[in-house]
Amino acid sequence: MEIQTSRFGPVTIEPEDILFFRNGLIGFEGARHWVLLADADNAAIAWLQSIQRPDVALPVVSPRRFAQDYQVRLEPADVENLQLTAGEQAYVLGIVSRDGDTLTLNLRAPVVINLDRRIGFQVITVDQQPIQYELAPLPIAKRRSA
Numbered sequence: 001m002e003i004q005t006s007r008f009g010p011v012t013i014e015p016e017d018i019l020f021f022r023n024g025l026i027g028f029e030g031a032r033h034w035v036l037l038a039d040a041d042n043a044a045i046a047w048l049q050s051i052q053r054p055d056v057a058l059p060v061v062s063p064r065r066f067a068q069d070y071q072v073r074l075e076p077a078d079v080e081n082l083q084l085t086a087g088e089q090a091y092v093l094g095i096v097s098r099d100g101d102t103l104t105l106n107l108r109a110p111v112v113i114n115l116d117r118r119i120g121f122q123v124i125t126v127d128q129q130p131i132q133y134e135l136a137p138l139p140i141a142k143r144r145s146a
């Protein structure tokens with residue numbers, strides 16, 4: 001099937017690639033169907049693309065790639081929302097955003113995906129995670145002089 005995106009143009013996906021977020025994501029509660037797209041230029045980044053909202057694609061990374069000790073402790077209600085059983089694994093992603101001139105990673109509200117059932121849920125951690133983890137400063141745009 002083909003979906004329309006404002007960032008990537010038309011993208012062909014398989015129906016089994018669709019992730020269902022019953023509650024949507026924070027700020028995008030009405031967008032419940034998403035797909036994870038690889039970034040052609042950077043293997044560390046993926047894009048969580050809304051199927052309902054072609055204009056919404058969120059850059060995501062594995063938090064452990066940058067904060068090796070990062071762990072998410074799920075509440076029983078979160079485990080229930082994800083329909084996780086003992087044999088199933090959860091995949092954790094952090095949303096990357098811009099804070100001024102810096103790229104940051106949200107560690108307090110990761111996206112957790114049950115890959116076996118294709119169900120996702122954005123959790124709000126209750127442990128003492130930092131809210132944002134600084135990834136890198138943005139490059140300074142150089143001005144050309146005439």
